Amino acid sequence: MTSKYERANASDGQSRIPDIVIGRLPIYLRSLKILLSQGQTVTNSQELGDRLGISSAQIRKDLSHFGEFGKQGTGYDVAYLCKQLEKILQVDCIWPVVLVGAGNLGHALASYAGFENRGFRIVGVFDNQPDKIGTHVGSLQVEPLTQLPAHVARHHCRIAILAVPTKAAQNVANLLVEIGIKSILCYAPITLNLPEGIRVEYIDPVIHFQHMTYYLEKDCLKT
Amino acid sequence: MTSKYERANASDGQSRIPDIVIGRLPIYLRSLKILLSQGQTVTNSQELGDRLGISSAQIRKDLSHFGEFGKQGTGYDVAYLCKQLEKILQVDCIWPVVLVGAGNLGHALASYAGFENRGFRIVGVFDNQPDKIGTHVGSLQVEPLTQLPAHVARHHCRIAILAVPTKAAQNVANLLVEIGIKSILCYAPITLNLPEGIRVEYIDPVIHFQHMTYYLEKDCLKT
DNA sequence: ATACATTTGTGCTAAAATACACAATGGAAT
DNA sequence: ATTCCATTGTGTATTTTAGCACAAATGTAT
Structure with missing residues (x-):
């Protein structure tokens, strides 16, 4: 029973997920939290990409490193994706x-x-x-x-x-x-x-x- | 008589020099100015790279987009390279x-x-x-x-x-x-x-x- | 029920960025 | 003068990153 990914860290010679991907996650999270605060419950890679000036494919691929968070035909539940990103980035705490x-x-x-x-x-x-x-x-x-x-x-x-x-x-x-x-x-x-x-x-x-x-x-x- | 490069700008559809290269130049300049303030007159791509955590080849290639600023066997004149970078970045002014x-x-x-x-x-x-x-x-x-x-x-x-x-x-x-x-x-x-x-x-x-x-x-x- | 519209996740392709490695060059030492 | 050493600038190879495009899945409308 192995997790989908191994966390990269200083001692881990080969980090599995590119740092450039990690660097975009906080941007996604920030934008999602704004949507959340505005009461929007669902979004999709296209909308998120438009807001951030990033291609939708980029966003989907980035997220896919960590799991499957979306629903086909619908998109992403904003609150759920926030929670997941917070967990990935380890900011589900202070x-x-x-x-x-x-x-x-x-x-x-x-x-x-x-x-x-x-x-x-x-x-x-x-x-x-x-x-x-x-x-x-x-x-x-x-x-x-x-x-x-x-x-x-x-x-x-x-x-x-x-x-x-x-x-x-x-x-x-x-x-x-x-x-x-x-x-x-x-x-x-x-x-x-x-x-x-x-x-x-x-x-x-x-x-x-x-x-x-x-x-x-x-x-x-x-x- | 064409210049070595054409400046990229908003109206210029195909910028010749990658933006990621431009983004590193201010870092080089900052480091060079510190060397200069310490009275060091000459440096080289190795030393600069070590200080910045960047490979020497990267630095040489970045600079090569704009001209030949170094001397083989010696390296770079700090003051001269500063001046050149300031000109390239257009910060030879206020x-x-x-x-x-x-x-x-x-x-x-x-x-x-x-x-x-x-x-x-x-x-x-x-x-x-x-x-x-x-x-x-x-x-x-x-x-x-x-x-x-x-x-x-x-x-x-x-x-x-x-x-x-x-x-x-x-x-x-x-x-x-x-x-x-x-x-x-x-x-x-x-x-x-x-x-x-x-x-x-x-x-x-x-x-x-x-x-x-x-x-x-x-x-x-x-x- | 079935057809339709939408959007994900991803295999594959293309492009961009980095690293390698070395010929060319300039200066110092003998 | 000649040899040696250090370092540049760059052509090529490798690696990384981004983009494309579509099957699979899901919900909606008829």
Whole structure:
């Protein structure tokens, strides 16, 4: 009795399902939840694809890696597919996340209300600048980095947000890995150098801007 | 006398250079600028690849789409390659950007000092909430949305940051397109529905989190 | 009951992206 | 001068990803 697929992970040399497919599932889930919130009970690969600018075949094939979730002639039950995707992505629960960096960005992230209903909760905010420690961000209080290891252990955190100044980012990342963090969302505009098995994703708006400008008619201020 | 490549754009049916290649150039540029700031004058595809977790062959092939920038046996002059990439990406100048949404995120973006030296400047912040209008974010003052069209025209803005609440995002995006914006960086967790030729890129941290959790050992709080 | 309209899941094909591997080149050392 | 070493740029092969197209299944209408 084997399951339809084996979960890919760091120790699993040959992941069965392409990462690019995994990367699309959260997009599908996000769109489905919007449909759900609008009271729509049924959808289909065509509709979903149109909304996302993805071909319907792509969506069907992606989903088919994990099982058969649709009904021929009808499509997909929105609530059911949501539930299934949440299970696949393991967001049918709340993951505790630590936030390092209590600057403007840290404040914005800590105050953001949209994490909770998508599977995540920021359980601690840390910074090393003395003037920040003790101040409130969202409903949390900024703690010194020395408190981080205990906090991560207590909450069993696997995920961290790195929102510190660029020059501090690599060192803080090293610390995060040391204390057991497995996945880092890095807002610093650098590529981190970390051991195998640690997953890092990056958010840098300038990367997106520079991608855009390639395609724009040039008509900007001279430096 | 034809140039080595024709620039891809919205009207150009067959873009010659894959978008995925364009998407990597800003990463290369970012890394090169760090090397430059550290005083390193020469690098090579191997070193760059190691830093970025990309194969050296990939980097060489990507660059080869645009010309021959290296020297055999030596590698690449860091400053020269930076300049070339900036020219290719059209960031050898400052692009004016308008920011819509003066919430926590808008504040963080407006206060961020890292845009200017990478080719971008936020030239206006707009919001419709009366209590926000007139307040200061960074060095700018929040203006009502009614001022947006004139502002975009005056500064020849082509790029906008969309940092408004989810429910307002589509409408504001439509407005942005109407007044001549060509590229939108959307922080709202939705997929926008916009006409052909408008480039939209998205930043949604939860998408990254959900990508990460697929690969994590499950060990999180039950809902 | 039967025919019809719809939509899935998937085998196969096509295209795109990546990796390999090496000739060509430039600089350094002898 | 010549040899040696390092590294590029690129033609080719391999792998990955996306798209096509249709049988199978399901519900609906007559």
